[in-house]
Amino acid sequence: MDVINVTILFFAKGRELRGQREDQTAIISQPSGADLYKLVVDKFPCLEPIRDHFALALNEEYIEKSDQIITLSEGDQLAVIPPISGG
Amino acid sequence: MADDDVKLLKEQLSRQKEEIEKLKSLLQDKLKLPDVFTSDNDDFPTTIPAVNQLDKESIARYSRQLILPEIGIRGQLLLRKTSVLIVGCGGLGCPAALYLTAAGIGQLGLIDHDEVEISNLHRQILHTEARINVQKSTSAAYACKQYDIVLDATDNVATRYLLNDGCVLAGKPLVSGSALRFEGQLTIYNYKGGPCYRCLFPKPPPPETVTNCSDGGVLGVVPGIIGCLQALEVIKIAAKIGRPCTQRLLLFDALDGSFKAIKLRQKKDNCEVCGSSPSITELIDYEQFCGTRATDKDKVLTILTPEERISVQDYQAIVENGEPHLLIDVRQPVELEICQLSQTINIPMNSLSKEETIKELKEKLIPQADRPKTSVFVVCRQGNDSQVAVKLLKEKLKQLPISIKDIKGGLKAWARHIDRSFPEY
Numbered sequence: 001m002d003v004i005n006v007t008i009l010f011f012a013k014g015r016e017l018r019g020q021r022e023d024q025t026a027i028i029s030q031p032s033g034a035d036l037y038k039l040v041v042d043k044f045p046c047l048e049p050i051r052d053h054f055a056l057a058l059n060e061e062y063i064e065k066s067d068q069i070i071t072l073s074e075g076d077q078l079a080v081i082p083p084i085s086g087g
Numbered sequence: 088m089a090d091d092d093v094k095l096l097k098e099q100l101s102r103q104k105e106e107i108e109k110l111k112s113l114l115q116d117k118l119k120l121p122d123v124f125t126s127d128n129d130d131f132p133t134t135i136p137a138v139n140q141l142d143k144e145s146i147a148r149y150s151r152q153l154i155l156p157e158i159g160i161r162g163q164l165l166l167r168k169t170s171v172l173i174v175g176c177g178g179l180g181c182p183a184a185l186y187l188t189a190a191g192i193g194q195l196g197l198i199d200h201d202e203v204e205i206s207n208l209h210r211q212i213l214h215t216e217a218r219i220n221v222q223k224s225t226s227a228a229y230a231c232k233q234y235d236i237v238l239d240a241t242d243n244v245a246t247r248y249l250l251n252d253g254c255v256l257a258g259k260p261l262v263s264g265s266a267l268r269f270e271g272q273l274t275i276y277n278y279k280g281g282p283c284y285r286c287l288f289p290k291p292p293p294p295e296t297v298t299n300c301s302d303g304g305v306l307g308v309v310p311g312i313i314g315c316l317q318a319l320e321v322i323k324i325a326a327k328i329g330r331p332c333t334q335r336l337l338l339f340d341a342l343d344g345s346f347k348a349i350k351l352r353q354k355k356d357n358c359e360v361c362g363s364s365p366s367i368t369e370l371i372d373y374e375q376f377c378g379t380r381a382t383d384k385d386k387v388l389t390i391l392t393p394e395e396r397i398s399v400q401d402y403q404a405i406v407e408n409g410e411p412h413l414l415i416d417v418r419q420p421v422e423l424e425i426c427q428l429s430q431t432i433n434i435p436m437n438s439l440s441k442e443e444t445i446k447e448l449k450e451k452l453i454p455q456a457d458r459p460k461t462s463v464f465v466v467c468r469q470g471n472d473s474q475v476a477v478k479l480l481k482e483k484l485k486q487l488p489i490s491i492k493d494i495k496g497g498l499k500a501w502a503r504h505i506d507r508s509f510p511e512y
Contacts, residue, residue: 011270011338012272013268016298016303049295050296053286053288053291057334057349057350060347060348060349060350061349061350062349062351079349081338082292083247083288085242085267085297085299085304086242086265086267086300086303087180087265
């Protein structure tokens with residue numbers, strides 16, 4: 001199965017847990033939306049505490065946790081976006 | 088005690104409980120709270136005088152926005168007709184309220200915090216004296232229905248779910264903003280087919296993963312900017328102009344000086360509250376749902392037994408008597424720069440379990456001839472981390488002949504009970 005290099009952007013709690021704003025990782029090229037959520041946590045186990053509590057966006061578009069296949073391309077940006085609740 | 092006495096007491100207790108329930112129900116009747124989502128009869132000042140033209144003073148006041156073709160007289164009259172509820176009067180709510188008032192919004196409702204207490208009423212002008220002790224969700228949800236637009240400027244997860252559900256049930260757009268440290272988020276929920284909060288985040292986060300402003304910090308300008316953006320979105324909805332930020336999540340990164348707009352999904356057909364067959368059709372207990380209080384106030388932990396703790400008064404006596412001891416402050420170095428007690432050793436929480444830290448500490452604690460048993464005290468900002476630290480140190484240092492206690496209430500208690508000039512932050 002093809003593997004694609006993507007940039008992961010971390011926001012809010014994701015940034016706090018990871019300790020950095022972005023990173024690179026290699027992910028299979030055609031995961032389902034639901035698998036992509038799992039793969040990101042597998043690649044970055046520090047996100048485990050917020051496993052079910054963030055939104056994922058591919059090139060600034062929200063990814064649904066569904067069976068729908070997502071086609072990744074080299075250099076894509078995946079954003080990990082937990083909600084902020086402070087104010 | 089004889090069995091008969093126990094039985095008698097139990098019976099008395101049960102009678103008293105019944106009596107309390109009766110009194111509560113009587114009180115509810117007296118307050119005559121209308122049904123949240125069906126009644127229009129209320130004590131909220133919702134009638135905005137109908138205006139179909141602007142007077143000379145209003146024209147002068149709003150002139151710079153009146154000459155914008157998108158606003159004009161039409162838009163200004165729409166703003167005048169619109170009522171907005173701002174929930175949370177902190178970093179987000181204050182700028183939003185200022186700009187909305189300045190822009191000529193017809194009516195603003197302001198709520199701060201969750202419990203209706205008499206001491207709230209001087210600032211929580213939406214609640215009334217008659218509603219003291221009334222379930223806060225009733226009061227807040229009732230409020231959602233009374234306004235055209237609701238602005239979420241709150242500081243905690245439970246209230247965010249409450250407002251989301253309240254707005255979905257009342258069919259009102261929710262202009263949601265949030266901020267922490269150097270980051271901000273903005274979107275409009277439940278508007279024009281866009282998602283609600285639950286569509287995106289169906290499960291509340293575990294409380295221990297939620298960082299609040301009092302622990303994480305926040306730069307004031309950041310909620311200032313997000314609050315202003317919330318005011319802007321309200322004006323766009325009210326004046327029916329532009330492209331409101333629904334189905335989009337705006338991410339603001341202050342350190343990077345950048346905004347990102349994430350395109351969101353439409354509303355989720357199987358969403359528990361806004362979907363086609365919702366399972367949530369009335370408000371629930373949001374503190375229970377989120378497993379946390381509807382406030383960003385720090386909780387007070389009790390991990391240690393009373394014997395494992397010392398009061399600030401007793402610690403002061405130890406210092407004054409010159410009793411030998413070791414004081415460990417487990418806050419971050421940046422916090423010690425703000426304030427610290429004298430003769431403190433700093434071992435931040437995150438380095439407490441490191442082997443080298445423990446090794447160094449053990450060397451300091453080797454029994455001396457003149458003091459066979461060393462007293463160790465652990466302090467932090469308010470007495471939660473210090474308890475966790477004592478538990479950990481007891482385990483790591485269990486072979487040593489030492490006593491380890493935490494200072495109850497931390498430096499906050501020191502500032503309140505011992506040294507009034509000591510800073511609190």
